[in-house]
Each structure stands twice: as structure tokens, then as C-alpha cells.
Amino acid sequence: MERRLVITADDLGVDPDTNATIVELLREGLISATTLIPVACAAQDAVHRIRQAGLPxxxxxxxxxxxxxxxxxxxxxxxxxxxxxxxxxxxxxxxxxxxxxxxxxxxxxxxxxxxxxxxxxxxxxxxxxxxxxxxxxxxxxxxxxxxxxxxxxxxxxxxxxxxxxxxxxxxxxxxxxxxxxxxxxxxxxxxxPELLVSSWLPGRMVLSYGQLRTEVLHQLRRLPAGTSELMLHPSPASAAQWLPAAEARKRLWELRLLRDDVFHRALQRAGIEVVPAW
Missing domain, CATH: 3.20.20.370 (Glycoside hydrolase/deacetylase)
Structure with a gap:
């Protein structure tokens, strides 16, 4: 059973710090795709960063x-x-x-x-x-x-x-x-895509990093054959300046997940191939 996964960071363009974080994740190969909000205040900044880095x-x-x-x-x-x-x-x-x-x-x-x-x-x-x-x-x-x-x-x-x-x-x-x-x-x-995976609970209901990681890994273990997508909103600590505290904390944990060796080893053990598109 061939199972593939697009790992996407949503909301490129929302602010410069988030843009920098997502571009860094792309360059490190920790995500395979991102999405851009053209109407957001830092959309042009996002375009500059993507083109300067030579990214898709x-x-x-x-x-x-x-x-x-x-x-x-x-x-x-x-x-x-x-x-x-x-x-x-x-x-x-x-x-x-x-x-x-x-x-x-x-x-x-x-x-x-x-x-x-x-x-x-x-x-x-x-x-x-x-x-x-x-x-x-x-x-x-x-x-x-x-x-x-x-x-x-x-x-x-x-x-x-x-x-x-x-x-x-x-x-x-x-x-x-x-x-x-x-x-x-x-x-x-x-x-x-076959299936959409994410941390679906609102920030106020995500009480620990372990809870978030367990929720995502549980869904990934049940992936069907074909290409599915993991959708996250990774943000740096500075997002706490404009997001509610619980939501900023959740997005910081999503960033932590993408850098977590346990997460990446789980994908490898499950034989899930990371790809850029479905």
C-alpha cells in the first residue's frame, strides 16, 4: 500500500516572521508545500522571500x-x-x-x-x-x-x-x-488529496505538546493508500504579539512538531513518502 503525504504550512503572507519561519522550513525540507494569502499585509514580503530562496x-x-x-x-x-x-x-x-x-x-x-x-x-x-x-x-x-x-x-x-x-x-x-x-x-x-490531516482542536483545547503530537500521529497511522495532506499553521514565538495566547501556543507547538525527530521517524516507520503535491 503506497501512502504519500504533502506536509503543508498554511498562511504564508500573514506576517514577516511567519514568512521567514515557513521559508526556513521549506529550505530545510521539513515541509513540502505552503499556501499564500494574496490579500494579507505581508504577502509581498512572502513573494520576495520565496523567489529569493528559489523555492517552488x-x-x-x-x-x-x-x-x-x-x-x-x-x-x-x-x-x-x-x-x-x-x-x-x-x-x-x-x-x-x-x-x-x-x-x-x-x-x-x-x-x-x-x-x-x-x-x-x-x-x-x-x-x-x-x-x-x-x-x-x-x-x-x-x-x-x-x-x-x-x-x-x-x-x-x-x-x-x-x-x-x-x-x-x-x-x-x-x-x-x-x-x-x-x-x-x-x-x-x-x-x-485522499484525506486531510491536522490538529483539529482549537488552541484552548490543546493542553500540551504531547497531546498535539499524539493527535496528529494517530491520524497519520490511519492514512489510506494514495496522497493525503497534513495541514499545519507553524508560527514563531512572536505570533503571540497578535494571536490569542492559546492559539499562538498551538502554532508554536505545530512548528515544534515539524522539527521533531519522533514525528519524522514515525513517517519513515509507516513507510509514508513525503511529496510536494497530490
């Missing part, structure tokens, strides 16, 4: 909501009013886009963020969604529209073929919408 382009981390801890982010396309508040910025609530976005506005902003990366000299090979705003986690899935966009622009899509059972139980109708999007992806030959 990040995936497009489509963003339709603002960070609670930072000044609001703005869309890259004007007049996408179904995605913004009255002040023209993305709301903090990631469900606003899910509940009210027109497909025209969604596609317009998708293209604007992809074009920004192209103009920055980056050619992303995949698309995923900041705060899960495409997946129907809050009641309305936009995943099929995202699949159509990926097919039109030759992008992979972070939509796991298998959903965590706790997610499908919590969100009514998600299983049907997910199945429809996977079938559409297969019909259009859009590549998907």
Missing part, C-alpha cells in the same frame, strides 16, 4: 474573510459586494461568503487573487481555502464552483475525498455536497 510557488490560499487579530483585509477585485461589508473589507465571519456570495463575485475574486500571484512571478499549481469558506462547513458549499475554476486554470484542489466523520455529522447536508464536488472533480480531472 505556494498554492493559492483563497481568502474571503479577514483575520480577527489584524486590520481588515480587502478583496483584490472591486465591486464584489456579496463578499464584503459596507466598508468594502472582508468580514471576520468566514461564513458570510458561504451564505451570501454570488457565483459571479466568487469567480471574479478567485481570478483576481490568482492573477495577483501570476503578476508576482508565481505559478501556483493548486487552490485551497482560508478558514474553509469554500467547503460548506457553515451550510452552503461553494466547492463545485471552485472545482470548475480549478479545471479552467489547471489547478489541484484541496478537497479531501474522505471527510472526517465528525464533520459530516456536525454539518447537515455536507456529505451530499461533498460527494457532488468530488464527482465533478473526477469528471474534470481535477486532482484531490
Amino acid at each position: 510557488a505556494p498554492r493559492l490560499h483563497l481568502t474571503l474573510s479577514s483575520s480577527r487579530e489584524m486590520p481588515p483585509w480587502r478583496p483584490l477585485s472591486p465591486e464584489v459586494r456579496s463578499l464584503t461589508g459596507r466598508d468594502g473589507t472582508f468580514p471576520v465571519d468566514a461564513g458570510v461568503a458561504e451564505r451570501g456570495a454570488t457565483l459571479t463575485d466568487l469567480t471574479t475574486e478567485l481570478f483576481a487573487q490568482l492573477r495577483w500571484m501570476h503578476q508576482a512571478g508565481l505559478q501556483p499549481t493548486g487552490l485551497d481555502s482560508h478558514s474553509g469558506s469554500l467547503y460548506g462547513l457553515r451550510g452552503r458549499s461553494l466547492a463545485t464552483a471552485a472545482v470548475d475554476f480549478c479545471a479552467a486554470h489547471d489547478l489541484d484542489f484541496r478537497l479531501p475525498r474522505t471527510l472526517q466523520r465528525t464533520v459530516t455529522l456536525a454539518v447537515r447536508g455536507l456529505r451530499r455536497a461533498h460527494r457532488s464536488a468530488v464527482q465533478q472533480a473526477d469528471a474534470l480531472r481535477v486532482r484531490l
